[in-house]
Amino acid sequence: MPQTPPAPDETTQVRLAAEAHRYEILVEGTVAGFTEFRDHGSRRVFFHTVVDDAFAGRGLASILVREALEHVRAGGMRLVAVCPYVAKYLTKHDGYRDITDEATDEVRAWLAAELDA
Incomplete structure (x- = not known):
């Protein structure tokens, strides 16, 4: 059975930092982590979480x-x-299959070029 992550509480907030191409998690107003992405057409490609x-x-x-x-x-x-973290999360939480596309070689090459630009 998939595990349910804890819910955000009054001290935890997730926000989109669009200009930085990432979502951030804040704890009592301090950025505690983020997951980075780039948009490729209608696909949001997640490539790093920390x-x-x-x-x-x-x-x-x-x-x-x-x-x-x-x-x-x-x-x-x-x-x-x-x-890798987002990929692992998806293996444990299959409720996102309907909106998930494969990380193909084409997407990886596009992402590498996008990040080098």
């Missing part, structure tokens, strides 16, 4: 990724998980 060591062990990465994926769904987009 939570600061000072905030480790609280389930923040799960909260962050779940909220980011819900935002993708609400926006009518599809998602691609190049990021």
